[in-house]
Amino acid sequence: MIDEARRRAYLGAMQVVSWLPRVALPFAAPSRPELLEPLEPLEPQVPPAPVRPGVELKIVPEAPPRPRPVERAKIEIPRPAARVEAPAAASEGAVEPVAPKAAPLPPPRFALQLLRAGRCALLVELPTGEPFQSRDPGYLLLRDLLRAAGLADSPRPLGEPVRWPLLRGGNLDQGPQAAREYVQTFVAARLEEEGDCACLWLVGLPALRFAAALEADAFNRELQVEGLPPVWALPGLETLMEEPARKAELWRAMRQVRVRWISANE
Missing domain, CATH: 3.40.470 (Uracil-DNA Glycosylase, subunit E)
Known part of the structure; x- marks a missing residue:
């Protein structure tokens, strides 16, 4: 986890104005209550249709559009560099290098x-x-x-x-x-x-x-x-x-x- 100052710096770099975490974050500032209220659906403005004489029009209200889920921006947290592991020991089946044979001694006379x-x-x-x-x-x-x-x-x-x-x-x-x-x-x-x-x-x-x-x-x-x-x-x-x-x-x-x-x- 990162502190609030670094978190806001990341969001500002990604041009994220507001966002809502899934869980409570440590070291985070309290959320503003107005951001938690559901958004009111906007009623589309439909131009009135011409009315013919003798025809009664019934206006069926359209269903309010479902709000699209807001995609939360993914924040990549830098991870520490992976530690380089030492090379694994040779397996049991590995063939050990054979030491060169010593040169034969000169023959006595x-x-x-x-x-x-x-x-x-x-x-x-x-x-x-x-x-x-x-x-x-x-x-x-x-x-x-x-x-x-x-x-x-x-x-x-x-x-x-x-x-x-x-x-x-x-x-x-x-x-x-x-x-x-x-x-x-x-x-x-x-x-x-x-x-x-x-x-x-x-x-x-x-x-x-x-x-x-x-x-x-x-x-x-x-x-x-x-x-x-x-x-x-x-x-x-x-x-x-x-x-x-x-x-x-x-x-x-x-x-x-x-x-x-x-x-x-x-």
């Missing part, structure tokens, strides 16, 4: 050789990527380690070396996870064919990472890995040649572990 010496198997990192030759410094060091451990110093290879990546180019996933699954499957299959194995040496960081998911902090320790015999982790042959001080630490660890395969040989 390594070469491993699986060997057998007595009751032990050895997964050894190949420093040059090629099978051991009889005069290779790394192979001579490996033979010294086997003699110190009380094992045969001429290990025999179990299958071909594992070189990663397997393929060059192409869209095949050859990341770290694929390499780990491949090495673990290869080692498990070869050890199952060989039968009794008292211990598995993992020589070098790639052997630890891709055969047992271990890191360098596991060096010189005996560990239990699911799906494998007891594991003994050793630094790589090149590391031992470059850092001779690490051989003493390795020898102390070997004295505690060698009981496993020596007792198995008896």
Whole structure:
């Protein structure tokens, strides 16, 4: 509702002189009584018809015209601007955007050789990527380690070396996870064919990472890995040649572990 001053301003703009509301309006001035009285019908002025002699005329009064209903002017009251609703939440059936897949990791590069010496198997990192030759410094060091451990110093290879990546180019996933699954499957299959194995040496960081998911902090320790015999982790042959001080630490660890395969040989 609006006050009387604004109401009269609206009516004046529409050239409405008088009007009658249907209901009592708040803040409105009292109506004038004369506006509420019904209007008197106007009698039309009819010119008298010529009268013929001897004819009696009867004048029938016409019915007063019915007053036309006064149309009330429509006043549009300005409404407050509609509030903009926030967009509705997505329906349950809406498809959520799929996050883009992360780019595959680059394939690692390594070469491993699986060997057998007595009751032990050895997964050894190949420093040059090629099978051991009889005069290779790394192979001579490996033979010294086997003699110190009380094992045969001429290990025999179990299958071909594992070189990663397997393929060059192409869209095949050859990341770290694929390499780990491949090495673990290869080692498990070869050890199952060989039968009794008292211990598995993992020589070098790639052997630890891709055969047992271990890191360098596991060096010189005996560990239990699911799906494998007891594991003994050793630094790589090149590391031992470059850092001779690490051989003493390795020898102390070997004295505690060698009981496993020596007792198995008896």
